[in-house]
Amino acid sequence: xxxxxxxxxxxxxxxxxxxxxxxxxxxxxxxxxxxxxxxxxxxxxxxxxxxxxxxxxxxxxxxxxxxxxxxxxxxxxxxxxxxxxxxxxxxxxxxxxxxxxxxxxxxxxxxxxxxxxxxxxxxxxxxxxxxxxxxxxxxxxxxxxxxxxxxxxxxxxxxxxxxxxxxxxxxxxxxxxxxxxxxxxxxxxxxxxxxxxxxxxxxxxxxxxxxxxxxxxxxxxxxxxxxxxxxxxxxxxxxxxxxxxxxxxxxxxxxxxxxxxxxxxxxxxxxxxxxxxxxxxxxxxxxxxxxxxxxxxxxxxxxxxxxxxxxxxxxxxxxxxxxxxxxxxxxxxxxxxxxxxxxxxxxxxxxxxxxxxxxxxxxxxxxxxxxxxxxxxxxxxxxxxxxxxxxxxxxxxxx
Amino acid sequence: xxxxxxxxxxxxxxxxxxxxxxxxxxxxxxxxxxxxxxxxxxxxxxxxxxxxxxxxxxxxxxxxxxxxxxxxxxxxxxxxxxxxxxxxxxxxxxxxxxxxxxxxxxxxxxxxxxxxxxxxxxxxxxxxxxxxxxxxxxxxxxxxxxxxxxxxxxxxxxxxxxxxxxxxxxxxxxxxxxxxxxxxxxxxxxxxxxxxxxxxxxxxxxxxxxxxxxxxxxxxxxxxxxxxxxxxxxxxxxxxxxxxxxxxxxxxxxxxxxxxxxxxxxxxxxxxxxxxxxxxxxxxxxxxxxxxxxxxxxxxxxxxxxxxxxxxxxxxxxxxxxxxxxxxxxxxxxxxxxxxxxxxxxxxxxxxxxxxxxxxxxxxxxxxxxxxxxxxxxxxxxxx
Numbered sequence: 019x020x021x022x023x024x025x026x027x028x029x030x031x032x033x034x035x036x037x038x039x040x041x042x043x044x045x046x047x048x049x050x051x052x053x054x055x056x057x058x059x060x061x062x063x064x065x066x067x068x069x070x071x072x073x074x075x076x077x078x079x080x081x082x083x084x085x086x087x088x089x090x091x092x093x094x095x096x097x098x099x100x101x102x103x104x105x106x107x108x109x110x111x112x113x114x115x116x117x118x119x120x121x122x123x124x125x126x127x128x129x130x131x132x133x134x135x136x137x138x139x140x141x142x143x144x145x146x147x148x149x150x151x152x153x154x155x156x157x158x159x160x161x162x163x164x165x166x167x168x169x170x171x172x173x174x175x176x177x178x179x180x181x182x183x184x185x186x187x188x189x190x191x192x193x194x195x196x197x198x199x200x201x202x203x204x205x206x207x208x209x210x211x212x213x214x215x216x217x218x219x220x221x222x223x224x225x226x227x228x229x230x231x232x233x234x235x236x237x238x239x240x241x242x243x244x245x246x247x248x249x250x251x252x253x254x255x256x257x258x259x260x261x262x263x264x265x266x267x268x269x270x271x272x273x274x275x276x277x278x279x280x281x282x283x284x285x286x287x288x289x290x291x292x293x294x295x296x297x298x299x300x301x302x303x304x305x306x307x308x309x310x311x312x313x314x315x316x317x318x319x320x321x322x323x324x325x326x327x328x329x330x331x332x333x334x335x336x337x338x339x340x341x342x343x344x345x346x347x348x349x350x351x352x353x354x355x356x357x358x359x360x361x362x363x364x365x366x367x368x369x370x371x372x373x374x375x376x377x378x379x380x381x382x383x384x385x386x387x388x389x390x391x392x393x394x395x396x397x398x399x400x401x402x403x404x405x406x407x408x409x410x411x412x413x414x415x416x417x
Numbered sequence: 418x419x420x421x422x423x424x425x426x427x428x429x430x431x432x433x434x435x436x437x438x439x440x441x442x443x444x445x446x447x448x449x450x451x452x453x454x455x456x457x458x459x460x461x462x463x464x465x466x467x468x469x470x471x472x473x474x475x476x477x478x479x480x481x482x483x484x485x486x487x488x489x490x491x492x493x494x495x496x497x498x499x500x501x502x503x504x505x506x507x508x509x510x511x512x513x514x515x516x517x518x519x520x521x522x523x524x525x526x527x528x529x530x531x532x533x534x535x536x537x538x539x540x541x542x543x544x545x546x547x548x549x550x551x552x553x554x555x556x557x558x559x560x561x562x563x564x565x566x567x568x569x570x571x572x573x574x575x576x577x578x579x580x581x582x583x584x585x586x587x588x589x590x591x592x593x594x595x596x597x598x599x600x601x602x603x604x605x606x607x608x609x610x611x612x613x614x615x616x617x618x619x620x621x622x623x624x625x626x627x628x629x630x631x632x633x634x635x636x637x638x639x640x641x642x643x644x645x646x647x648x649x650x651x652x653x654x655x656x657x658x659x660x661x662x663x664x665x666x667x668x669x670x671x672x673x674x675x676x677x678x679x680x681x682x683x684x685x686x687x688x689x690x691x692x693x694x695x696x697x698x699x700x701x702x703x704x705x706x707x708x709x710x711x712x713x714x715x716x717x718x719x720x721x722x723x724x725x726x727x728x729x730x731x732x733x734x735x736x737x738x739x740x741x742x743x744x745x746x747x748x749x750x751x752x753x754x755x756x757x758x759x760x761x762x763x764x765x766x767x768x769x770x771x772x773x774x775x776x777x778x779x780x781x782x783x784x785x786x787x788x789x790x791x792x793x794x795x796x797x798x799x800x801x
């Protein structure tokens with residue numbers, strides 16, 4: 019972990035440089051580092067380590083490949099509304115090859131990729147965006163005369179780490195959707211792990227949250243390794259929980275308050291979207307905790323009133339109809355709910371008040387009678403004793 | 418106590434069927450019917466309990482007051498075994514019998530009141546229990562005490578069954594159970610007061626004091642002696658026996674000592690905390706406070722002289738008043754002086770009342786059956 023004191027060392031050279039280089043204030047920079055550390059679920063103090071790693075600007079080289087995709091992942095990274103995000107991305111990593119962003123074209127671009135692979139052999143990060151068509155030897159996607167399959171294999175061979183960004187690269191995504199009339203997708207679109215035959219880190223989503231990608235990259239930068247992942251290669255910090263578990267509308271689900279149609283009363287009141295087909299209950303992602311698009315609280319599909327389509331979950335996103343009701347992975351909503359009216363209690367009923375009065379009266383009466391009898395017998399005994407005490411005296415006086 | 422020669426306890430004998438036992442039987446049958454409904458359809462079907470008043474008369478009467486009234490055994494045992502006043506030994510068994518019923522039924526009463534009663538064993542399971550809870554202390558301590566009391570009382574059954582050898586073996590270890598039987602009630606009777614401390618500002622200022630544990634302990638002891646007075650007067654009237662005035666008169670003096678100590682602490686606490694002005698407000702709480710205080714003060718006046726303490730009528734009345742005063746202290750704290758927020762309201766429902774009546778009927782019936790059939794009351798030369 020980093021040293022927290024370094025963060026508060028105002029005279030530190032590194033921070034000045036970061037301020038200049040990124041053109042952001044020190045406060046914004048540290049805030050950003052803290053956000054990233056929190057997104058990754060790292061313990062307190064990690065932000066200092068993150069800040070140190072970012073400011074030292076080792077800038078790992080990145081080769082970014084695009085295949086069957088819409089460039090949405092790149093767009094979401096670049097168009098994040100946070101004023102410094104895109105700047106940071108481009109500052110943290112050294113983007114050696116990226117078809118959307120590079121100025122070069124044609125053979126010049128291909129040369130740039132090969133040069134970068136040679137110069138940074140074994141050190142660069144390979145990021146893959148888009149699915150890889152595999153049918154008929156992958157002829158459906160070619161760049162510079164090479165098929166996507168060949169490109170990804172050759173680039174991955176010397177990479178330090180491979181990250182699949184977006185659902186397409188993660189498992190095939192939308193291009194891999196199978197029509198009900200056939201048994202495979204038209205081009206045999208597959209994810210990176212499938213093509214390489216080994217697990218890679220995946221950041222699924224359509225598009226994925228830029229912070230999840232950035233946090234993964236910064237984790238690599240800070241600790242020299244990729245974060246802990248689940249069996250599908252997804253970083254656990256971002257994909258460890260169902261959207262449903264932390265959903266802001268969860269209380270409505272538990273209470274049985276559902277929107278039944280778009281625009282109905284429940285929908286306008288922000289009720290649960292489960293019955294409109296929300297896939298939150300079967301989709302693992304952190305959308306419900308960190309939101310999306312940097313536009314403030316509640317700015318994510320469910321927050322805007324649309325059911326989650328499960329874009330980051332294989333077999334759910336693009337596969338199940340958007341308004342089909344989700345399969346519950348944990349608690350299924352009951353058909354009947356207990357009332358949520360709070361009983362405040364009733365006053366005395368005639369019967370209960372009468373019963374109390376009768377018993378109290380009977381007890382009081384019995385106590386009085388018993389006391390009286392005890393008193394009477396005591397008085398009689400006392401009188402007898404007095405008489406017995408007086409008798410001998412009487413006898414004496416009589417005698 | 419070895420120095421004292423007392424008449425050995427013997428069964429009273431006589432018929433078990435009379436007006437009192439029949440009435441008790443009917444009340445118990447009604448209670449069982451209500452309990453069937455309660456266990457099938459839940460607490461809401463027979464009680465007026467709600468989220469604001471989760472504790473009603475089943476807890477306050479059957480458990481809190483019931484166990485305090487059952488302190489006769491503990492109070493007399495303390496006097497005999499701790500203060501070595503062996504002359505009171507004949508009072509131990511009957512007092513213990515009352516305690517046995519009071520506590521065993523208090524334990525059963527808790528079960529009736531538990532919403533999810535089938536989880537009752539959780540409090541004894543280390544994985545579930547929360548040892549920092551007052552409720553935990555009360556529950557474990559009362560359960561232990563019930564077991565200890567049955568052991569303390571078991572010689573009465575062993576004698577009846579002719580198991581003299583077992584009785585002799587038990588009597589060698591009895592001192593340990595007697596010691597436990599004196600310590601345990603002190604622990605949980607004060608903890609019952611701590612329950613009110615935990616409720617904090619929900620309790621009316623007249624009863625909201627950190628001294629509640631001490632007040633509950635002092636009143637439990639006092640009520641224990643009051644119950645012995647009450648019980649002795651009642652049994653001697655009902656069974657036409659001689660009243661044990663030679664024991665009750667000095668016992669009343671001990672009781673008055675505890676009572677005076679209680680009143681000093683109680684009233685001193687109300688004054689020191691500045692709650693006294695609330696006692697002069699026009700409110701139900703203030704009225705109940707004065708009623709409660711009057712019940713505690715009256716016995717001091719009633720039994721002020723030795724001559725008055727020899728009058729069974731006065732002893733009986735003082736006993737009844739003290740039992741009432743102690744009960745009022747508990748009802749006032751737990752129900753009348755308890756305010757949990759706007760709109761909440763509680764008055765026991767009729768079926769709820771019938772269960773409490775039934776519980777008290779079990780105690781009366783049990784007392785009659787056991788004293789008539791088992792050696793509890795001292796043998797008496799036939800004077801009538």
